[in-house]
Amino acid sequence: MNGEQPELPPQVALLWGRRTTARRGRASGLGVEAITQAAIRIADAEGLAAVSMARVAAELGSAPMSLYRHVDSKDELLLLMSDAALEGAPELAGSDWRERLSSWAYAVLACIRRHPWYREIPISGPPVGPRDLEWFDRALGALADTGLPEGEKVLVVMGLMPVVHGQARLSIDLASGYEADPEAFGAGFGRALATVVDPARYPALSRVIASGVFGPADPAGEGTPPEGYDDSGPEFAFALGCYLDGVAAFIERTTGRR
Amino acid sequence: MNGEQPELPPQVALLWGRRTTARRGRASGLGVEAITQAAIRIADAEGLAAVSMARVAAELGSAPMSLYRHVDSKDELLLLMSDAALEGAPELAGSDWRERLSSWAYAVLACIRRHPWYREIPISGPPVGPRDLEWFDRALGALADTGLPEGEKVLVVMGLMPVVHGQARLSIDLASGYEADPEAFGAGFGRALATVVDPARYPALSRVIASGVFGPADPAGEGTPPEGYDDSGPEFAFALGCYLDGVAAFIERTTGRR
DNA sequence: CACGACAGCGTATGCCGTACGCTCAATGCG
């Protein structure tokens, strides 16, 4: 009879700290936690591209190859980073499920904003990290009093996740793009579109451009184009609202008349 | 007076084929189009990771450095790939806006499914490629008869995009994960979760697991777990439906009572 | 006190993207 479960996938075991803790030999001065934190520090300061095994090792004052005693590959380190980036999920606030899910969504947004490199990490497979599951759990908990069957709660949350992550990604992309070149994202973007879009091939789009949504065609327009980019943005609220409206209808349909 | 617009950002100019077409000197045997197609062929067959400048050059039977005459960097090539991956957007089908947007969403899903590497390309900034804008235009066109102001149409489509892309990404991740290791994604996933999830820390999640949504805890369950993974998946339809429900409510709110 | 296990690390390999400059074919002009 073994004390631990031997069947856990290796990455999952790593994420949960279920790796063999050595008792013999030299004491470990590095540790998975320290490595992950160092990598995150670098990514926060210099972007994900700056995170290399050599760079992380330098941050820790050790040799590059030392890291491989604690992490099997760089991909595993990225996995650890992506889970660690999601700092402790907040407790649920709000009186009804909608308020709670909404505040959950904004908490996710804030979290990703704090670690913009999060969206660049290629994710493959379902979330299995401790923090990731904590967020998942909180979202499920927000639906506790809806009377929805468990399977449907999962469906709702799994549907909400891409909305929030995708919208967060979009808003960060736009914000970083804007501060990289304000002119190109203001009226410049609209003008660039206008020069390139053929009304015959893009009828609906050119109608939108003509209406001046992407910035006025003549550069004498309003003086505050950055408004919509560096705050939460109305797009986030709108997309979230639409999805939650649909969820509300679904809840009513499922639990209301039966 | 110049014949061409000199103010276009370099990447945009490249995407639209507005690069200087040479008339003197040796004839160009490669061309941006051929390079992009070769890269896509490799990515389709061997994954995005296999796409290197050297590999693409080999595919074309030329030397690695030749590519740089047509493409400024690998990132630019990836940009070209991501736009080219979106083959011609389909004409709108359906009698009302909802049917049309829905079929649009499924067309996007099919497109990304054909080129799974699409989701791995890091996107930074708003869509400006010709194909990308074509899809954007079709989605806007689907909303033509709703009476929505142009700005609100953009809001709706910009909100829909992450839903569709995110959901597509999720379903592809799950599918590829499943075919990589069917056992781990069937009952194995549920069992792994069960061994790791502490009911005190993850109350809502452990309730869901106990209900057997992620596969029964005992391995004697149903015989067809792969069902939900390799088709479009009910998750896609559900998430899309929720969002569109919200959009419907928004349209009614905006144009109905005023 | 001696042994063996294990953290840390030095070396080396084979990729990668890409800067620089040469060669040479095609072109349009004289």
Place this chain on the structure above:
DNA sequence: CGCATTGAGCGTACGGCATACGCTGTCGTG
């Protein structure tokens, strides 16, 4: 019709990357 011009294609080279392998020194244990 020949020649200067121009740009395509490519050879070489460099720095950085992830990482396989094996040595060394140290610490807990028998």
